[in-house]
Amino acid sequence: MAETEISVPSEQFTKIKELELVPEVLEEKAEEDGVCRVKEGPRPGELEAQCTYEALQAKMLEGGQELVLVPTEESQKQILTLQTVHFVSEDVELQDISWLAPEHQEGVQVVVQQAGSGLQPLLWLEEGSLQSLHQCLAVSGQEEVYALQEMQAAQVHVLEGNTAAAAGDSEFVVSLAENTGLIKLEKGLEEAQLVAEGGFSGGREEQLFLLEAGPGDEGREEIILTMSRLNMEEQEDKPASDPACVEKATSPKDHKKAKGGERTFQCDVCGFTSSRISSFNRHKKTHSNEKPHTCHLCLKAFRTVTLLRNHVNTHTGTRPYKCGDCDMAFVTSGELVRHRRYKHTHEKPFKCSMCKYASVEASKLKRHIRSHTGERPFQCGLCSYASKDTYKLKRHMRTHSGEKPYECHVCHARFTQSGTMKIHVLQKHSENVPKYQCPHCATIIARKSDLRVHLRNLHAYKATEMKCRHCSAVFHERYALIQHQKTHKNEKRFQCEHCSYSCKQERHLTVHTRIHTGEKPFACLSCNKCFRQKQLLNVHFKKHHDTDFIPTVYECPKCGRGFSRWTNMRKHSEKCEPGQEKSATLGEGRRMRRRKPAVPKEAGKEDEAAAEEASAAKGGQSPGEAAPVEPGETMAGTEDLDEDVTCEMILDMMDKL
DNA sequence: CGGAGTGACGCCCTCTGCTGGATAATG
DNA sequence: ACATTATCCAGCAGAGGGCGTCACTCCG
Structure with missing residues (x-):
């Protein structure tokens, strides 16, 4: 058979x-x-x-x-x-169709086609006079095709x-x-x-x-x-391996007389014994892969009707076990118990021996223990990463595939993780964006993680001392250092030895001191004219020796007069007679050539720089005074002069030139 | 035989936190 | 103009919660 x-x-x-x-x-x-x-x-x-x-x-x-x-x-x-x-x-x-009645064999073709790795059964029956299902129906196995009549x-x-x-x-x-x-x-x-x-x-x-x-x-x-297949227990020629005929499979010596004369049945696989044939038969099925109960919706097979019913319930949505404390319902009682532990009783029977962690499920404890042991059983096939559970590996694989399954419903930006998208929506598209106030200063930061970075960088205690760049004060917290250094901001700590000039930065004093020393280290290669500052030399060169140079001109919106400096134009414009405005586009002065204007951020800074410049001029001599030149030598601190001061001086010089 | 209980595996989710590039502010 | 620094932002991983599903055992 x-x-x-x-x-x-x-x-x-x-x-x-x-x-x-x-x-x-x-x-x-x-x-x-x-x-x-x-x-x-x-x-x-x-x-x-x-x-x-x-x-x-x-x-x-x-x-x-x-x-x-x-x-x-x-x-x-x-x-x-x-x-x-x-x-x-x-x-x-x-290919034998002799199983068909002779009168039905005409026109019937049985074909077995090769498909995939094995012999894929493919049965074609073309026949015009079959009268019943069992005549026309065949049954195919992995490698064979059989007639239903067989x-x-x-x-x-x-x-x-x-x-x-x-x-x-x-x-x-x-x-x-x-x-x-x-x-x-x-x-x-x-x-x-x-x-x-x-x-x-x-x-x-x-x-x-x-x-x-x-x-x-x-x-x-x-x-x-x-x-x-039906239960074929009564068939004499069934193979012993068939779990459906377990009694046949059990040798007579396995049949023992129990007390009272009843027979007992012993499993020849595990030694299980039972006096009831039904229990014995059921036990024997645990040693086989027999799954006679098939879901008619998805074809999945199950060993017992109960399992099949539970499975079918997943298709139909039938959930007989309803939670008494909420609206949840489940297919099995076990699911309900677990749900109640998670949501209502908070009973966590599985406790970690190494920490206080406890879980509802044993598998969660097992997963948790990996955080202690460092075990990472799930290895990425494309890189060295290994994860502690399958989901993390799956999530990690998106870094290789480039998959971004989460899309912002507002701007359609895509993200690899739902959490990333969620915070994106929160920060970019929500009205009440949560902010995080630093407990140590007035800083407000959008993200909690960035607040942590802020605390780490600015408020953490540093063992090494951080010195103030202006004085001898030392600090162990960066924020305190910064706050302290700000107190030096408006101090004119650098005093000229030769006059009353003082300034906030040492480099400014260096430039000023050249007024007294007469030093002019920057010489024009074309006309040998010397300058105290490199920028002044550059301006001179562009104006007198560069034929392509077109100076930036700020036009007065009222009279149209041109100025090389925006501030000078503005001062002029304030005093200029009204009613002479040329066009609305000149309302703030026309910029020419210069792509990035030196428009001051604060008017106060402009005035402050002008005052500093005036102070320098007041305490020194005229800038046109000659000084010895040392070819190839540049003075330290002149190439990176502060824009607030140096640009003002240079631009003013341009106007004068 | 069916139901309850349990274990196991898997999937998906959230929360959390770190990282590094981009950008703006600042000196 | 440039360097430095702070903040913004997305990417990514760790940890854990909750549920779906199924296999198995025990018991009435």
């Missing part, structure tokens, strides 16, 4: 699950396949009639799990999902989402699906069992069909036939 069991590959399960068998999706897929959809499914009792087609096309879909039957007359589609089958006789020849018994689940079961027992309907029917087409031991489960006898013999209807709440119109 041959046995073929088709397991549902996880990949396929995922794919089908993603489709969720939503009608629209299925219709799309149907159009892609060029296959029409059933608009109204057959009633369970009409299975044979529905499966009698003038031309029947059956092929495996998605990894060999489905047969698509395409009737030509009604342009309808049925999907047969084949699970596990058993065969009465020895394996049949793949099977001793099989279950065929006919799922029809929008059709009420014709004869479904209410208990059975509740236990598997809302609309479930069962056709029993074979007499035997299974009959009693199936009838007990809500089946009913159909009109055929030698075949066993279980017809299931889908939930019917999603408007599904397609029909899915699911074929799965």
Whole structure:
């Protein structure tokens, strides 16, 4: 006897699950396949009639799990999902169609096509006179194709989402699906069992069909036939490895007489013993991968009906376990208990032995312990990064793929993490943006993390002393140092030895001192004229020796007179007679040539600089006085003169020149 | 046989904090 | 004009919460 069991590959399960068998999706897929959809499914009792087609096309879909039957007359589609089958006789020849009655062999073609790594079963049946389902239906395994007639018994689940079961027992309907029917087409031991489960006898013999209807709440119109193996315990020729015939698999020596004369059954795998055959059978199934209970929506298989029901509930949204303290509801009692621990009782049975951490779930404690041990089991395949859990690795992989799944709904900027997007929206597009006040100073910072940087940089205690650049004071906190140095800001601490001139910066005093020394270190290469400052030399050179030089001119908006300095123009403009304004564009003075104007930020600074300049001029001599020149030598502090002072002086010189 | 309880794995989320580039302010 | 510094901002990772799902055992 041959046995073929088709397991549902996880990949396929995922794919089908993603489709969720939503009608629209299925219709799309149907159009892609060029296959029409059933608009109204057959009633369970009409299975044979529905499966009698003038031309029947059956092929495996998605990894060999489905047969698509395409009737030509009604342009309808049925999907047969084949699970596990058993065969009465020895394996049949793949291309052998002798299993068909001679009168039906004409026009039938059985083709096995190669697909993927293995022999992908692909069955095409083209025949015009088949009269019944069992004649035209074959069952394919991983590498073989068999006729339905070769099977001793099989279950065929006919799922029809929008059709009420014709004869479904209410208990059975509740236990598997809302609309479930069962056709029993074979007499035997299974009959009693199936009838007990809500089946009913159909009109055929030698075949066993279980017809299931889908939930019917999603408007599904397609029909899915699911074929799965029945409990074949009574078959004599079943292999010992078949978990369904565990009693057969247990040798007679395993049958022991218990007290009172009852037999006990011992598992030859783990030694488990039971006096009840039902318990023993159930235990034996734990050693096998047998999953006879298949979800008709996603084809996933389960070992027990309970598991299947819980799974189906995930499709239907049925959540029997409702929380008494909130509106949440769950599929299983375990989920409810866990939810209550998280949200209501806050019971955390799993406690870390190394810290105070406690969790609701053991897996969370296990994950937490990795933060102590440093274990990083999840290695990135593209770099050296390894994470402590799968999600972090998945999140990390976005750095390689460039994926930015989170989009700002306002500006459509994209982000790699939801948290980043959230703070972006908060800071950029929200009205009440939270700010963080530094507890040690008046600084207000937009982000908490940046406040921490601020505290670290400005308010943290530094072991090394930080000296004031103006005096001998030392500080251990940078903010205190800065505040202290500001007190030196308006001090004119640099006093000229030769006159009453004083200034705030040493470099200004250096320039001033040249007035007394007569030093003019900057000589013009074209005319040998010497200057105390490099900038003055540059201005001279541009004005007298650079033919391309066009000086910046600020025009008075009232009279149009040109000034090289904006401040001079403004002073003039204030005294200029009104009514002579040329144009509105000259309201603030016209700039020429100069791209970045030396417009002062504060008028006070301008006045302050002018006063300083006046002070320097008052205490010294005229700037045109000659001084010895040392070729190639530049005076320190003259190349980076403060704009507030030096530019004013230079521009004033330009006006004078 | 079914339900409860438990464990395990996975997924997704939030909160948090650090980092470094960009930019503005300042000297 | 330039250098330095503070703040802004997105990227990224650590840690943990909460739920979905399923397998398994125990018990009535």
